[in-house]
Amino acid sequence: MTERYISIANGDGTLSAILHSPDDVAPLTNADTGVLIIVGGPQYRVGSHRQFVKLSRALASQGIASMRLDTAGMGDSNGIKTAFYQQDEDINQAIAAFFQHCPQLKKVALWGLCDAASGILIKLNQHDPRISGVILLNPWVRQQHSHANVMLRHYYPKRLLSFQFWRKKLAGGMMLRLSLSELWQTFKHRYAKQYPDTETLIANEQNYVKLMLRGWQQFQGNVLVITSGNDLTAQEFLQLCNSDKAWAACLADAQHQHIAAANHTFASAKWRQQVEQCCIAFIKQP
Incomplete structure (x- = not known):
């Protein structure tokens, strides 16, 4: 070679x-x-x-x-x-x-x-x-929608079932609110429109x-x-x-x-x- x-x-x-x-x-x-x-x-x-x-x-x-x-x-x-x-x-x-x-x-x-x-x-x-x-x-x-769907199926369930996750979040109310807000945004993105209305080849x-x-x-x-x-x-x-x-x-x-x-x-x-x-x-x- x-x-x-x-x-x-x-x-x-x-x-x-x-x-x-x-x-x-x-x-x-x-x-x-x-x-x-x-x-x-x-x-x-x-x-x-x-x-x-x-x-x-x-x-x-x-x-x-x-x-x-x-x-x-x-x-x-x-x-x-x-x-x-x-x-x-x-x-x-x-x-x-x-x-x-x-x-x-x-x-x-x-x-x-x-x-x-x-x-x-x-x-x-x-x-x-x-x-x-x-x-x-x-x-x-x-x-946006597909990533949100994967996160909801494969990432968040593991996090929400983690004892250390809840212990850390409950120790700081602001961090918990931010995490819940992030979860809500992810849920909304799951139902975003899948494809834009465009036929351009660029x-x-x-x-x-x-x-x-x-x-x-x-x-x-x-x-x-x-x-x-x-x-x-x-x-x-x-x-x-x-x-x-x-x-x-x-x-x-x-x-x-x-x-x-x-x-x-x-x-x-x-x-x-x-x-x-x-x-x-x-x-x-x-």
């Missing part, structure tokens, strides 16, 4: 990436498919607990080339940082560079955790025949979840979704899929691996290796 730095022209600036190339890809299955790791923020290409580095090395050990990208304004990439729902151009430039430096590639799978997974789904609104698959880990679908904070769904619906490639059991972001995503028929249909058509004990970033060797094995099997499938 070789690892080398890649500088990618991107408008008036440059993007930084690390390319992982297997030593000998010819005899290995699906050597023509590479994995482009899109990094969410605030984060850079190494990843929490070096997750992205270890993933790329695991892929290379199986003959799969990969590239870890710093998006504009993050890590060693210059330029102005944009929101995750406005990173289509960064992804386009990275794919082009990946193919240029790895001429054996015919296809690419996009890999993203949290808001990087969300950005990938938004990117799928633009048809790109180079993209054969996507790997989505704990996609970010934060909306992604923004109000419509990005709608565009994620649209991108997923029109994608013809393979999809792998990996979710964590110990993560509110994953719970919010799964709850959306349980409550919305369109999201449910997309998830039903995808390959889904749920790691019940894992936290948001799969921060243990066991959980990380499970992710690696799932990704390798996904890329190597016929």
Whole structure:
């Protein structure tokens, strides 16, 4: 395996990436498919607990080339940082560079955790025949109503049943009033309007979840979704899929691996290796 730095022209600036190339890809299955790791923020290409580095090395050990990208304004990439729902151009430039430096590639799978997974789904609104698959880990679908629903189901019940919580709050009347006010606001947000009335294709904070769904619906490639059991972001995503028929249909058509004990970033060797094995099997499938 070789690892080398890649500088990618991107408008008036440059993007930084690390390319992982297997030593000998010819005899290995699906050597023509590479994995482009899109990094969410605030984060850079190494990843929490070096997750992205270890993933790329695991892929290379199986003959799969990969590239870890710093998006504009993050890590060693210059330029102005944009929101995750406005990173289509960064992804386009990275794919082009990946193919240029790895001429054996015919296809690419996009890999993203949290808001990087969300950005990938938004990117799928633009048809790109180079993209054969996507790997989505704990996609970010934060909306007022959905976050409130998750908090009411998964966070507040644990807090309200905690003896230490009540002892602390009852010791200070102001703190108790603030907590009850916060709970009431959360309850109201649960019933907020789900989607804004907009058909614009320009992604923004109000419509990005709608565009994620649209991108997923029109994608013809393979999809792998990996979710964590110990993560509110994953719970919010799964709850959306349980409550919305369109999201449910997309998830039903995808390959889904749920790691019940894992936290948001799969921060243990066991959980990380499970992710690696799932990704390798996904890329190597016929």
